[in-house]
Amino acid sequence: xxxxxxxxxxxxxxxxxxxxxxxxxxxxxxxxxxxxxxxxxxxxxxxxxxxxxxxxxxxxxxxxxxxxxxxxxxxxxxxxxxxxxxxxxxxxxxxxxxxxxxxxxxxxxxxxxxxxxxxxxxxxxxxxxxxxxxxxxxxxxxxxxxxxxxxxxxxxxxxxxxxxxxxxxxxxxxxxxxxxxxxxxxxxxxxxxxxxxxxxxxxxxxxxxxxxxxxxxxxxxxxxxxxxxxxxxxxxxxxxxxxxxxxxxxxxxxxxxxxxxx
Amino acid sequence: xxxxxxxxxxxxxxxxxxxxxxxxxxxxxxxxxxxxxxxxxxxxxxxxxxxxxxxxxxxxxxxxxxxxxxxxxxxxxxxxxxxxxxxxxxxxxxxxxxxxxxxxxxxxxxxxxxxxxxxxxxxxxxxxxxxxxxxxxxxxxxxxxxxxxxxxxxxxxxxxxxxxxxxxxxxxxxxxxxxxxxxxxxxxxxxxxxxxxxxxxxxxxxxxxxxxxxxxxxxxxxxxxxxxxxxxxxxxxxxxxxxxxxxxxxxxxxxxxxxxxx
DNA sequence: AAGTGGTCTAGACCACGTA
DNA sequence: ACGTGGTCTAGACCACTTC
Numbered sequence: 001x002x003x004x005x006x007x008x009x010x011x012x013x014x015x016x017x018x019x020x021x022x023x024x025x026x027x028x029x030x031x032x033x034x035x036x037x038x039x040x041x042x043x044x045x046x047x048x049x050x051x052x053x054x055x056x057x058x059x060x061x062x063x064x065x066x067x068x069x070x071x072x073x074x075x076x077x078x079x080x081x082x083x084x085x086x087x088x089x090x091x092x093x094x095x096x097x098x099x100x101x102x103x104x105x106x107x108x109x110x111x112x113x114x115x116x117x118x119x120x121x122x123x124x125x126x127x128x129x130x131x132x133x134x135x136x137x138x139x140x141x142x143x144x145x146x147x148x149x150x151x152x153x154x155x156x157x158x159x160x161x162x163x164x165x166x167x168x169x170x171x172x173x174x175x176x177x178x179x180x181x182x183x184x185x186x187x188x189x190x191x192x193x194x195x196x197x198x199x200x201x202x203x204x205x206x207x208x209x210x211x212x213x214x215x216x217x218x219x220x221x222x223x224x225x226x227x228x229x230x231x232x233x234x235x236x237x238x239x240x241x242x243x244x245x246x247x248x249x250x251x252x253x254x255x256x257x258x259x260x261x262x
Numbered sequence: 263x264x265x266x267x268x269x270x271x272x273x274x275x276x277x278x279x280x281x282x283x284x285x286x287x288x289x290x291x292x293x294x295x296x297x298x299x300x301x302x303x304x305x306x307x308x309x310x311x312x313x314x315x316x317x318x319x320x321x322x323x324x325x326x327x328x329x330x331x332x333x334x335x336x337x338x339x340x341x342x343x344x345x346x347x348x349x350x351x352x353x354x355x356x357x358x359x360x361x362x363x364x365x366x367x368x369x370x371x372x373x374x375x376x377x378x379x380x381x382x383x384x385x386x387x388x389x390x391x392x393x394x395x396x397x398x399x400x401x402x403x404x405x406x407x408x409x410x411x412x413x414x415x416x417x418x419x420x421x422x423x424x425x426x427x428x429x430x431x432x433x434x435x436x437x438x439x440x441x442x443x444x445x446x447x448x449x450x451x452x453x454x455x456x457x458x459x460x461x462x463x464x465x466x467x468x469x470x471x472x473x474x475x476x477x478x479x480x481x482x483x484x485x486x487x488x489x490x491x492x493x494x495x496x497x498x499x500x501x502x503x504x505x506x507x508x509x510x511x512x513x514x515x516x517x518x519x520x521x522x523x524x
Numbered sequence: 525a526a527g528t529g530g531t532c533t534a535g536a537c538c539a540c541g542t543a
Numbered sequence: 544a545c546g547t548g549g550t551c552t553a554g555a556c557c558a559c560t561t562c
Contacts, residue, residue, distance in 0.1 A: 002539095005550060031528065042552045044306070047529090055317045055473050057460045063529050064560035074457075080510055189511030195336075196458040196476045196501040198319045211317050214458045214476030214501065223511070239458040239476065246508055248342055249451030249485070267531060293547065304533045309548090325548045326541035 010039055010049030018058055018069055025071035029059060057212035057240065072240050075100070075143050079192060079218070080246040083177045094175040096141055105144050112138040113169040122154045125221045125232045133157040135167045137176070140206065147207045148241055153233040159185070177222075180230070187222035187230055194218055196239065207238050214239040272301055272311030280320055280331055287333035291321060319474035319502065334502050337362070337405050341454065341480075342508040345439045356437040358403055367406050374400040375431040384416045387483045387494040395419040397429045399438070402468065409469045410503055415495040421447070439484075442492070449484035449492055456480055458501065469500050476501040 004012070014035075017023045030038070035046045050067060053059045059067045083095045100107035114136045123130040134154040141149045153176070160166045163183055172179045177187060199207065199215045207215070216237040222230045237244075266274070276297075279285045292300070297308045312329060315321045321329050345357050362369035376398045385392040396416045403411045415438075422428045425445055434441045439449060461469065461477045469477070478499040484492045499506075 007550075033527085042554090044553090045551060048550085051313075055460065056462075061529060062560085063558065064527080066528060079508070189509070192508040192510065194456065194478075194506040194508075195504065196478050198317065198474055198476065200318075212460055214460065216456075216458050242457065244456040246341070246454040246456075247452070248454065269531075295546085304535090306534090307532060310531080323548060324541085325539065326546080328547060 007048035011052035029067035076243045110140045149237045151235045189223040191221045269310035273314035291329035338505045370404045372402045411499045413497045451485040453483045
């Protein structure tokens with residue numbers, strides 16, 4: 001066995017300090033110059049080692065302030081209840097806002113509404129021709145002032161015609177799902193797709209995430225009782241701040257809600 | 263606006279070549295020496311630029327062979343059907359194997375069985391004391407010879423006592439869920455938790471993933487009709503090869519199965 | 525002003541893969 | 544043998560933060 005290269009030894013040593021708690025979340029790492037002395041390495045080698053930990057999502061660098069051990073406040077989303085009318089009352093309003101405030105945190109959002117043409121994926125899901133007109137409701141959600149997710153929902157034009165507030169460039173206070181339900185358009189079935197990947201530079205900027213933090217991509221299609229697709233929502237969630245749960249079956253409530261170490 | 267640093271310009275230029283299709287998935291990138299000439303940069307600068315794309319999961323380097331644009335063959339897992347006895351017949355056998363062969367691909371697995379003590383998280387989920395004896399069934403799954411997931415299931419000791427094949431260090435041919443069901447122990451409710459993060463070095467080695475590829479972590483707890491926890495399974499999935507779906511509601515089948523670009 | 529990380533250069537030698 | 548990436552050095556100057 002050849003020995004591990006020096007930059008890996010540096011990464012392993014610092015990673016060990018983090019996992020054993022010698023460097024707790026939020027604490028400051030030794031400076032590059034200190035590590036140069038400790039390991040007798042050139043600066044480039046030390047930086048290569050620290051770079052490993054950055055791409056593992058363990059530390060973040062800040063110009064002029066040194067490196068810091070990452071710390072997260074995870075927010076849990078219950079996807080099997082979320083937007084499910086059976087589990088929300090009309091007075092609860094927007095489901096995201098509701099979920100957040102219920103655990104004692106604050107939420108805010110930025111909304112943008114456009115009329116555009118359906119992308120190929122959206123058209124397939126919505127069972128309309130590619131390029132058909134759709135309303136796109138684009139929203140960025142914040143938990144405690146931190147960007148948490150970006151959401152883009154497309155509604156088919158026939159639905160917007162019948163329910164024009166979908167195209168309002170302002171909040172639909174009670175939530176669009178509830179708005180539609182109150183007008184007789186109920187979403188009773190959902191098809192969800194989940195995947196993960198590293199963010200594009202644009203996504204990283206909008207969610208304010210650095211290198212080493214992946215995102216969750218959630219594509220939800222909502223259906224009427226007649227199995228007609230009513231909308232398609234793409235949500236991009238910060239991986240370091242998100243946990244998602246599903247309950248399958250008839251159990252009334254999920255008994256466990258504790259945080260788990262990552 | 264100050265101009266972007268040179269290494270970012272290099273990353274952006276190559277990323278553009280990839281996203282426009284000039285460099286299709288699987289193709290070879292220009293060598294570092296070529297990029298040095300094209301951009302008039304030092305080697306370290308070119309490598310810094312390529313490193314950005316590596317951590318974005320867009321390219322992979324291979325010593326002696328150059329850089330290559332990443333390509334994936336995504337495998338979709340239907341989590342709301344998976345292991346659900348309502349959707350599988352006894353003769354189907356192990357559900358993972360079944361899911362894989364049904365789409366014309368081959369699966370294999372490595373199994374290891376241990377008797378250990380319950381971790382804190384597992385004990386909470388299984389509603390047993392911390393440190394209680396459990397059987398741990400550890401399995402690595404392959405799709406088409408590629409490592410795809412690592413799975414660790416813990417069964418409480420009272421269940422193993424009653425159904426001893428759970429501790430057999432060999433495959434339970436029909437699948438453990440079916441084995442238990444046939445002996446009157448039905449799992450009817452599931453609680454699932456999903457999160458994403460970068461792999462630890464160990465996970466990266468076992469799943470054969472390079473930098474820039476995140477993982478999905480899936481924690482499933484299975485319950486009896488009396489809401490007694492029967493098992494807790496932690497699955498670690500390669501993010502670049504995995505898509506997960508849930509169907510919520512009564513719709514018989516999900517009408518759409520097409521691949522989507524990533 | 526002093527200390528931190530960010531960018532960049534110009535070399536060197538090694539390890540791996542292909543031919 | 545040759546071309547590829549992998550590791551490493553020893554500098555330099557800049558930008559930002561803290562004091």
